[in-house]
Amino acid sequence: MSAFGFSDEDLQRYSRQMLLPEVGGAGQRRLAEGRVAIVGAGGLGSPSALYLAAAGVGRITVIDSDEVDLSNLQRQVLHAAADVGRPKADSARDRMAAINAGVRVEALKARVEPANARELLAGHDVVLEGSDNFETKFAVNDACVALGIPVVHGGVLRFTGQVFTTIPGKSACYRCVFEEPPAPGSIPSCAVAGVIGPVPGVIGCFQAAEAVKLLVGCGEPLAGRILEVDLLAGSVRTIGVRPRRGCPACATAPGVSLA
Numbered sequence: 001m002s003a004f005g006f007s008d009e010d011l012q013r014y015s016r017q018m019l020l021p022e023v024g025g026a027g028q029r030r031l032a033e034g035r036v037a038i039v040g041a042g043g044l045g046s047p048s049a050l051y052l053a054a055a056g057v058g059r060i061t062v063i064d065s066d067e068v069d070l071s072n073l074q075r076q077v078l079h080a081a082a083d084v085g086r087p088k089a090d091s092a093r094d095r096m097a098a099i100n101a102g103v104r105v106e107a108l109k110a111r112v113e114p115a116n117a118r119e120l121l122a123g124h125d126v127v128l129e130g131s132d133n134f135e136t137k138f139a140v141n142d143a144c145v146a147l148g149i150p151v152v153h154g155g156v157l158r159f160t161g162q163v164f165t166t167i168p169g170k171s172a173c174y175r176c177v178f179e180e181p182p183a184p185g186s187i188p189s190c191a192v193a194g195v196i197g198p199v200p201g202v203i204g205c206f207q208a209a210e211a212v213k214l215l216v217g218c219g220e221p222l223a224g225r226i227l228e229v230d231l232l233a234g235s236v237r238t239i240g241v242r243p244r245r246g247c248p249a250c251a252t253a254p255g256v257s258l259a
Helices: 008-013 024-033 045-055 070-074 088-099 117-121 134-147 174-178 198-216
Strands: 035-039 059-063 104-108 126-129 151-157 160-166 225-230 235-240
Touching: 024 198, 035 045, 035 117, 045 059, 045 088, 045 198, 059 088, 088 104, 117 134, 126 134, 126 198, 134 151, 134 160, 134 174, 151 198, 160 198, 198 225
Parallel strands: 035 059, 035 126, 059 104, 126 151
Antiparallel strands: 151 160, 160 225, 225 235
16 A cells, blocks of 8 residues: 555556646545535536546546436437436446446436535535536536535537636636526527537536546636637637626625625
8 A cells, every 4th residue: 555545556547647746646635535526417527527537536426317318429428329218327327437446426316406406415525517407507506605615617509618617705606607597598508509529528528627626726726717618719718707796696605705
């Protein structure tokens, strides 16, 4: 065993990231002790789940109420043709276990809603939000802000995607930026407007990287910044955002400096 309690197999598995001065043995131990919730095992949750399992995050909860559909396979790389009809959470758990059996994965076939969000997300160190509906996005945001859990938001449509991180008490939350869910039908979903597969792949990878940084305690999270990616134009930009005075979610996070 190493000084940080890793076996020889662990040291070999994680050697490339432990070589990084920002990670090392101490950072790898923080990953092993970390607990991350992934809301949505779809296009965004797929790369996030794969890379967090591969990185050695000790406990990962995958929450999704849907079953695998053939139309998912164009972008949801967690799942295979043989998984069609299975709960996405179960399919995700099995794929993650195949990558790294040392990671504990809890699969929950559930939809995150305002009534259950706090119960489902409590106890996690970081939450990755990759759902495809605004009710869940706002429910995750409000629960995480109230619980003091950093949350990494992701969204995609057509050739574009966005990602930003909320650190409760320190940076703007999802409701600071978007205030209220849009009227039903006012913003098309991927099922209506479409999405190219690599877009959620890129954004989901950014979300995984944010989770690793938050767990290890390195780098600069995308807190107070929205990163926008346009793969059709081949462009990336960041937009600064600030906490909004009167935000009902941030009112539950004492110490935040409202604009």
